[in-house]
Amino acid sequence: MLSNFIKISHLSKDEISSLIADAQDFKRSLKSSDVSGKTACLMFFENSTRTKISFEIAAKNLGMRVINFDNATSSINKGESLKETVENLYFIGIDVVIIRTSDDDLIEELRRQVAYPIKFINAGSGKTSHPSQALLDYFTMKERLIDLNDKKITIVGDIEHSRVAKSNIALLKNFGANIVVCAPEFFKPQSELEGATFEADLKLAIADADVVMGLRIQRERILQAYSEQEYIDNYRLSSQLLNEYAPNAILMHPGPVNRDIEITSELLDSRKGKIILEQARNGVFTRMAILNQLLGEIEL
Numbered sequence: 044m045l046s047n048f049i050k051i052s053h054l055s056k057d058e059i060s061s062l063i064a065d066a067q068d069f070k071r072s073l074k075s076s077d078v079s080g081k082t083a084c085l086m087f088f089e090n091s092t093r094t095k096i097s098f099e100i101a102a103k104n105l106g107m108r109v110i111n112f113d114n115a116t117s118s119i120n121k122g123e124s125l126k127e128t129v130e131n132l133y134f135i136g137i138d139v140v141i142i143r144t145s146d147d148d149l150i151e152e153l154r155r156q157v158a159y160p161i162k163f164i165n166a167g168s169g170k171t172s173h174p175s176q177a178l179l180d181y182f183t184m185k186e187r188l189i190d191l192n193d194k195k196i197t198i199v200g201d202i203e204h205s206r207v208a209k210s211n212i213a214l215l216k217n218f219g220a221n222i223v224v225c226a227p228e229f230f231k232p233q234s235e236l237e238g239a240t241f242e243a244d245l246k247l248a249i250a251d252a253d254v255v256m257g258l259r260i261q262r263e264r265i266l267q268a269y270s271e272q273e274y275i276d277n278y279r280l281s282s283q284l285l286n287e288y289a290p291n292a293i294l295m296h297p298g299p300v301n302r303d304i305e306i307t308s309e310l311l312d313s314r315k316g317k318i319i320l321e322q323a324r325n326g327v328f329t330r331m332a333i334l335n336q337l338l339g340e341i342e343l
Contacts, residue, residue: 045337047163049150051174051213059178059214065332066182066325069104076331077339079106081138086112087166088144093298093323094166094175098141101330110137125149126156133161138338143167162337170204176297177210179329181218183322184254187293192219197249197289198239199278200258200305201230207297208258212239223248227278229269230260245278249289255280256295257305271304281307285315293318 045058054062068074083102087095102109114120119128129140139162142150147169154163167173181191188194196215198208202224212222216238224232224239225248231241242248249255257280260271285292294306294315302308310316 045333047154048174048333048337049154049163049165050172051177051210054174056217059181059217062178062329062332062336063182063185065335066178066328069331069335070325070328074335076105076107077335080108081105081338082108082110082136083334084110084112084132084137084140085166086114086140086142088114088142089167091143091167093326094143097323097326098164098166098175098330098334101327102334104327105331105334107334126153129153129157129161130159133157133159138162139164139334141166145169147171164333164337167206169206171206171209173206173210173297175326175330175333176207177214178333179322179326180207180211180256180295180297181214182325182329183295183318184293186325187318188253191215193221194219194253195221195223195251196254196256197223197225197252197292198256198258199225199245199248199280201260202226202232202236202258203230204261205258209236211256212236223252225249225278227274245284246288249280249284249292252289252292254295255285255289255292256297257300259297259299260301260304275304279303279305279307280310282310282313282315285310295319295322298323 065074085095085098099109119125132140141164143166150163150165150168165172165174184191198211202208208224215222222239223242224236225242225245296306296319300306300311302311
């Protein structure tokens with residue numbers, strides 16, 4: 044049973060494979076809930092659509108109660124620390140807090156500070172970690188490729204600010220994937236990403252790729268101007284590019300997509316673009332697996 048779900052790097056290959064197997068069983072209606080009646084609290088300090096609603100539906104599908112924490116009306120605005128808030132939530136009856144934050148270290152610090160057995164799930168933190176997104180992306184890839192060993196997976200876009208890219212690399216490198224990251228100088232990672240190769244040229248980066256994943260340009264994390272037109276001219280994904288350089292590639296994107304900037308409308312609306320919607324669907328089953336393993340009772 045998982046103790047918490049904070050970083051992909053905390054999970055072994057066997058634990059990841061177990062979560063994927065459970066997600067597949069939930070998707071096929073072959074598995075039932077072990078956590079009915081438990082209570083989850085969604086604490087989102089950043090905007091979210093897919094992740095927040097996905098976790099809420101996942102919990103409700105499992106028969107859990109869901110509380111949406113409203114920071115604007117909470118006692119934090121009266122001076123209460125987040126640690127005190129979480130401890131009080133535990134004694135009120137919350138079993139797991141699902142947190143999204145702009146702070147890379149907040150969730151891990153809370154886990155260390157809170158002395159009571161409430162569970163923590165990272166729903167996206169700072170620029171470094173989005174473990175449930177990496178897990179659902181891996182689930183989506185496995186459905187089509189079965190085995191990722193020696194498969195070329197190219198991630199294109201705002202690598203420097205992307206917790207999705209970093210979490211995907213941390214997961215995929217353990218399953219033998221050949222990972223290539225591609226970005227203009229402005230979005231090039233400032234430090235080396237262990238397990239990935241950097242390629243500035245988009246055509247070389249996507250050539251013969253099995254998966255091409257676009258990333259959102261995160262304007263809310265960019266403090267200086269960048270050339271959107273230069274990005275479009277040199278890094279935008281289109282059907283023409285994929286047909287010429289990676290005709291068999293699966294197209295993915297964590298969303299939301301900046302339409303006609305990261306990916307052209309015609310590619311998004313094509314058959315290849317529909318896999319991005321399947322990622323969102325798979326997010327529900329993946330998060331069901333996470334909640335079920337995290338809160339489920341161990342049978343002796």
